[in-house]
Amino acid sequence: MDQLEFHIERLRAAGLRPTKQRLAICKSLFNKKETFHFTIEKLKKIVEKDSRKKISLATLYNTVHSLKNRGYLKEISIKGNKTFFDTNTKHHHHFYDERMSQLVDIEDKNILVGNLPKAPNGKKIKSVEVLVKIV
Amino acid sequence: MDQLEFHIERLRAAGLRPTKQRLAICKSLFNKKETFHFTIEKLKKIVEKDSRKKISLATLYNTVHSLKNRGYLKEISIKGNKTFFDTNTKHHHHFYDERMSQLVDIEDKNILVGNLPKAPNGKKIKSVEVLVKIV
DNA sequence: TTGGTAATTTATAACCATTCTAAAGTAGAG
DNA sequence: CTCTACTTTAGAATGGTTATAAATTACCAA
Numbered sequence: 335m336d337q338l339e340f341h342i343e344r345l346r347a348a349g350l351r352p353t354k355q356r357l358a359i360c361k362s363l364f365n366k367k368e369t370f371h372f373t374i375e376k377l378k379k380i381v382e383k384d385s386r387k388k389i390s391l392a393t394l395y396n397t398v399h400s401l402k403n404r405g406y407l408k409e410i411s412i413k414g415n416k417t418f419f420d421t422n423t424k425h426h427h428h429f430y431d432e433r434m435s436q437l438v439d440i441e442d443k444n445i446l447v448g449n450l451p452k453a454p455n456g457k458k459i460k461s462v463e464v465l466v467k468i469v
Numbered sequence: 470m471d472q473l474e475f476h477i478e479r480l481r482a483a484g485l486r487p488t489k490q491r492l493a494i495c496k497s498l499f500n501k502k503e504t505f506h507f508t509i510e511k512l513k514k515i516v517e518k519d520s521r522k523k524i525s526l527a528t529l530y531n532t533v534h535s536l537k538n539r540g541y542l543k544e545i546s547i548k549g550n551k552t553f554f555d556t557n558t559k560h561h562h563h564f565y566d567e568r569m570s571q572l573v574d575i576e577d578k579n580i581l582v583g584n585l586p587k588a589p590n591g592k593k594i595k596s597v598e599v600l601v602k603i604v
Numbered sequence: 605t606t607g608g609t610a611a612t613t614t615a616t617a618a619c620c621a622t623t624c625t626a627a628a629g630t631a632g633a634g
Numbered sequence: 635c636t637c638t639a640c641t642t643t644a645g646a647a648t649g650g651t652t653a654t655a656a657a658t659t660a661c662c663a664a
Contacts, residue, residue, distance in 0.1 A: 350611095350612090351611065351612075351659090351660060351661085352660095353611090353612065353613080353659075353660075354659095355612085355613070356612090373650095374650085374651085375650085388614095389613090389614095390613060390614045390615070391614090391615095391650095391651085392613070392614065392615085392616095392651095392652085392653090393612080393613060393614075395651070395652075396612090396613090396652095409548065410548070411546070411547055411548040411600055411602075412546055412548060413544065413545070413546040413547060413548065413549075413552060414548075415621095415622090415649070415650065416649095416650065417548060417650085417651085429588060429589060429592075431592060438589050440585075440586060444584070444586045445582070445583075445584055445585060445586070446581070446582065446583040446584035447580070447581065447582050447599065448580075448581040448583075449579070449580055449581035450580060450601065451575060451579045451580070453564060453601070453603040454564060454573050454603075457564075457566060457603040457604060458603060458604050459601055459602070459603055460602040460603055460604045461601070461602045462599065462600075462601050462602075463599070463600045463601075463602070464582065464597065464598070464599050465546055465597075465598045465600070466585065466588070466594055466596070466597050466598075467546075467594070467595040467596045467597075467598070468588040468589075468592040468593060468594055468595060469592060469593050469595045485640095485641095486630090486631065486632085486640065486641075487631095488630080488631075488640095488641065488642080489630095490641085490642070491641090508621095509621080509622085510621085523643095524642090524643095525642060525643045525644070526621095526622085526643090526644095527622095527623080527624085527642070527643065527644085528641080528642060528643075530621095530622070530623075531623095531641090531642090550620075550621065550650095550651085551620095551621065552621080552622085
């Protein structure tokens, strides 16, 4: 089981000890064939189903935020009561179906953004995110 | 004072009676030279300063949402604890300085978005929003 | 292996933007 | 003017997220 080594490595890189709970979270996040979008509540259900153990919300929040800060997860900028995360950390964009609260990736190569103006006040551009709302 | 007529018209169009409080909100929103971005808390301060009267949060939330639904305000899709609104209802995009929680408009003509893929599941594209994060 | 200690997990409380509620006040048609 | 439906308001409720503090666990050194 090489994946385990990667999980431990990711956690260490994020400044976290590889505990049972955190490894269970990593398995549910990174052992899937496809990347996916999730909210914390949804991830709680996924991890508890995959691992057959209860896990506290606080641990989920802490771990997800640490993994995000280290770049293993992306937080998606959509307005709403719940925060969405993405296991796809490549630069890409999203369709968003507000009615279903559902996201679909748009690969960076499949969209064209150009002619960007300079950032104001001598600031630097950190990211360019396109959100395409669909109905 | 013709502006007043417009405010009454806007409120009626939004299905709202033109009360003192709602007119005060409209004045603070639409009598400015420049469009601007605001949160509800910030608007409360602006309206109370402009009108020299207290106004309840509930009235602000109700009125702003009705004006938004009628298209006189835009809600901006940025993740965060507070919701941002925009008195600029023209199609446009934003720079966002997360550190300052500050927005700057990007005119639609000053940015190029093209080559959009089709929306999935036979859905229709409702809007395309570009958010440029700056640091 | 064992201790000791610092990190971690957890349930629960706190937080805070937003929405709801219900009572008092107001607008406006007739 | 009057009546009724709409509004305003303070405060309570809601719900996602963060903070807290006590019990548990990881892991280094011996």
